[in-house]
Amino acid sequence: MRSRVEGLDVARAIAILAMVLINFQVFLLSPPTEQLGDFTWRWLIHTPSGRSSSLFVTLAGAGIALMARSPDRRAVRFTLLKRALFLLVAGNLLILVWWIDILHFYAFFVAIAALLFLRFSRRELLLGAVAVAGLAGLLDAAFEWPDRVYWTPLGMLQNVFVDGVHPVLPWIAFVMVGLWIGSHDLSEVGTRRRIMLGAALLAGIAELLSAALGALAAEQRWAPELAGLLGTGWSPEPLFVVGASSTAVFLITASQEAAERWRGSRVIRALVSTGQLSLSIYILHALVGVGIPRWVMGLEDAVEWPAVTAWWAVFCALVVLGAWAYRARFSRGPLEWVMRKLCGSTPPAAPTPEPRPTRSPPRWPWIAVAGAAVAVLAIRWVGIAQPAWGCGEDVVLRDRVASELTLSCPRRGFVLEVDAPREVTLETASSLDVFLELWGPTKRVAVDDDSGEGLNPRLERALRPGTYRVVVRPYHRALGAFSLFVR
Numbered sequence: 001m002r003s004r005v006e007g008l009d010v011a012r013a014i015a016i017l018a019m020v021l022i023n024f025q026v027f028l029l030s031p032p033t034e035q036l037g038d039f040t041w042r043w044l045i046h047t048p049s050g051r052s053s054s055l056f057v058t059l060a061g062a063g064i065a066l067m068a069r070s071p072d073r074r075a076v077r078f079t080l081l082k083r084a085l086f087l088l089v090a091g092n093l094l095i096l097v098w099w100i101d102i103l104h105f106y107a108f109f110v111a112i113a114a115l116l117f118l119r120f121s122r123r124e125l126l127l128g129a130v131a132v133a134g135l136a137g138l139l140d141a142a143f144e145w146p147d148r149v150y151w152t153p154l155g156m157l158q159n160v161f162v163d164g165v166h167p168v169l170p171w172i173a174f175v176m177v178g179l180w181i182g183s184h185d186l187s188e189v190g191t192r193r194r195i196m197l198g199a200a201l202l203a204g205i206a207e208l209l210s211a212a213l214g215a216l217a218a219e220q221r222w223a224p225e226l227a228g229l230l231g232t233g234w235s236p237e238p239l240f241v242v243g244a245s246s247t248a249v250f251l252i253t254a255s256q257e258a259a260e261r262w263r264g265s266r267v268i269r270a271l272v273s274t275g276q277l278s279l280s281i282y283i284l285h286a287l288v289g290v291g292i293p294r295w296v297m298g299l300e301d302a303v304e305w306p307a308v309t310a311w312w313a314v315f316c317a318l319v320v321l322g323a324w325a326y327r328a329r330f331s332r333g334p335l336e337w338v339m340r341k342l343c344g345s346t347p348p349a350a351p352t353p354e355p356r357p358t359r360s361p362p363r364w365p366w367i368a369v370a371g372a373a374v375a376v377l378a379i380r381w382v383g384i385a386q387p388a389w390g391c392g393e394d395v396v397l398r399d400r401v402a403s404e405l406t407l408s409c410p411r412r413g414f415v416l417e418v419d420a421p422r423e424v425t426l427e428t429a430s431s432l433d434v435f436l437e438l439w440g441p442t443k444r445v446a447v448d449d450d451s452g453e454g455l456n457p458r459l460e461r462a463l464r465p466g467t468y469r470v471v472v473r474p475y476h477r478a479l480g481a482f483s484l485f486v487r
Contacts, residue, residue, distance in 0.1 A: 005066065005186055007256025009275030010268065012059050013320075014251060016278045018052030020285045020319075021045060021312045025476070026100065027290045028303040028311075032476075039410045039474075042305055046477040050234050051247050053102060053166060054174050056278075058248035060109055061178020068118050068179075070347035080114035082343035090283075090335075095150070098286045105166040109175045112168065117179055125180040129173040129245065136162075136170030136236035140454075141225040170236050177245040186256045190358030196253035197361050197369070199246045204372025206243035207232055211376075211480060214431060215385035218402040218481035224429035224453035231431025233478065234455075273323040277333035281319055289315045381407045385481040397470055397486050404481045405432065405474050414470040416486060418463045426470060427458040430482035437471040449475070 025046060032039055067076050084107045091104030120128065145163045148155035161168045186192050210232045217227040229236075232243040262268050274281065293299040293311070303311075326333070332340060382389060383404040391409040395401055397416045405412060416438075418424065426436055429452075436457035438446045445461065445468070452458035455475075472484060 005062075005256065006259040006263070006268070006272050007186055007252065008059060008062055008066075009272040010259050011055065011252045011255035012275030012278045013271040014255065015052050015055040015059060016274070016281050016285075017316050017319075018048035019056065019282070020289060020316060021309075022049050022052055023100065023285065023290060024308050024312050024315075025305075027294050027300055029308050030302050030304055032473075038305070040407055043407065043410075043477045043479070045305060045309055049477065050240065051244055054171075054244035055248040055251055056102070057106070057109060057166070057171055057174040058178040058181070058245060059252065060106060061113065061175035061180075062182035062252065063178075064110065064113050064118075064175070065179045065182025066349070067346050069349040071350045072347050073118060075347040077114045077118065079344050079347060080110050083339060084108070084111035084114065086339050086343055094283065094286065097291075100165050101286075102166050103282070105160060105164060105168070105171065108160050108168055109172060112172055113175050113179065117176060120176075120179065122180050122183055125176045125183075129176040129180075129241070132173040132176070133170045133236075133238040133241035136167075136173075136241075137229045137238045139169060140236045141229060167235070170238075170241050173241050174245055174248065177249065181249050181252055185355045186253060187260070188355045188357060189260075190360045191355070192253050192256055193360045194358070196250055196257070197365055199250035199253065200369045201365070201372070203243050203246035203250060204369060204376065206239050206246060207376045208372060208379075210239045210243070210431070211379045211384050215404070215481040218385055218404070218430065218483045221400060221402075221483060222429070224427075224456060227429045227483070228431050228454035228456065231480065233431065233433065237431060270320050270324040273327035274320050276327065277323045277336065279339070280333035280335045281323070283335060284319070285315065379406075380479055383409075383481075394469065397484065400483055400485050402481065402483050403472070405434070405472065405479050407479065410479070411471055411473045414472075414484065416468040416470050418465050418468065421462070421464055423460065424463050425458070425460050425485075425487045427452045427485045427487075428456045428472060428482045429453065429485065430456060430480065432456075432478040432480050432482055433475040434478050434482065435473050435475060437473065439469040439471065441466065 029042075032042055064080065067080070070076050086107075087103045087110065088107035091101050091107060094103060095101040117125065117128075139162065145158055148158050150156060150159050158164075159167070181195065184191055184195065210230055213230045214227070216222075217230055229238060231237045232239045234240055259268055259272070289311075293303065323333075330337075383406040385402060385404040388406075389408050391412065394413040394415045395403070397414040401414065403412045403414075416424070416426075426438065428434060428436060431454075433450075433455040434457060436448050436459055437444055438459055438461060446459050448457040448459045450457065470484070470486075472482065
């Protein structure tokens with residue numbers, strides 16, 4: 001087997017370029033407009049959210065698995081721990097200006113893998129990933145973590161392990177899945193294609209199961225804590241871990257398929273170079289790609305989506321071409337070189353026997369994958385709880401109503417009649433990240449984002465008698481069923 005799996009570098013390039021797109025939107029994209037087309041395009045360019053970073057972390061696990069093939073496990077563990085310390089320092093320096101940093105989380109992922117997972121079997125890795133996903137969901141439903149300052153011991157531990165952007169629970173599950181996929185010989189065609197097919201099927205099942213359970217939760221009035229665990233949009237939702245890890249495995253195997261098929265082509269060589277410089281590119285996009293428009297030009301949260309997309313395309317083109325030219329002269333990226341100098345090189349791997357060829361899976365199961373993809377897209381367009389091509393008239397709101405956000409209706413309106421002066425509480429229950437707006441006869445009275453359970457909004461307002469309009473709208477790409485309560 002070849003010493004370097006170029007498909008991992010290709011997948012790493014895909015991950016970093018997708019992360020750039022998401023982070024450009026987080027810091028630069030202006031608020032959405034009322035137009036359907038505007039939301040549709042925002043939904044499309046926000047699709048990699050959560051998936052790009054989970055792919056990046058899964059690739060970390062795969063890289064550790066390749067290092068663990070060395071017979072000197074002690075040297076591997078020591079090298080990994082030194083790299084974890086390097087990433088922890090680099091991440092904490094970056095977090096001073098970049099609050100969504102992933103490197104300080106990455107440091108803990110690498111350290112935990114070095115200390116605990118190097119001797120795990122494939123079965124133990126997958127069972128452990130499932131257990132972590134379930135535990136993280138239960139902890140999120142059972143506990144409300146207090147607000148703490150990051151630069152305190154308890155604040156850092158809480159951020160890293162449970163409530164940061166990429167906390168150990170459940171993101172260490174992606175490292176375990178990466179160790180699992182990295183333990184396979186992806187240069188063997190049959191093995192690679194079987195894993196690719198299984199990952200595609202599991203990703204589709206996770207999306208369909210999430211949509212069905214979300215609709216059922218909205219209709220049956222499940223508790224907000226339970227309804228909040230049914231999505232596939234972000235952690236710590238267990239189905240997010242299943243769907244995102246399956247997507248990551250699919251992209252890794254598909255990248256290896258492309259690297260094998262078009263080995264030596266300019267596109268593959270450029271992507272391989274980009275993946276090998278991913279750490280340097282990550283720092284570059286934070287300080288330059290976002291930093292110049294945000295700090296120098298003052299464009300934070302002020303750029304429309306066509307300009308954000310164009311800036312992303314230009315930045316990525318320059319990065320890919322620059323990486324290709326850089327790798328023609330240098331063997332390591334700038335930060336990669338520094339890390340290797342400080343932490344040491346990868347211990348040499350032990351010779352591996354020639355793999356036993358396995359038969360590729362038949363083509364007909366891909367029909368099920370295509371069917372699942374079409375079904376997921378159809379649900380995004382017309383819904384599953386209340387299938388429709390449009391929004392229709394506003395629904396009268398009494399006590400509770402089940403509804404749904406779709407691409408054909410990304411905003412739902414409700415009529416609220418108030419007969420006498422009283423305190424009114426409005427709240428949604430779902431796994432979605434949505435906004436809740438309350439409108440009077442001429443202007444918006446109140447708006448809320450995340451005051452409820454999880455990412456659900458909650459509004460409390462003293463209202464005079466009259467007719468009000470309640471609007472539920474998504475944050476970027478939140479689509480699916482929800483319950484709206486009024487008390």
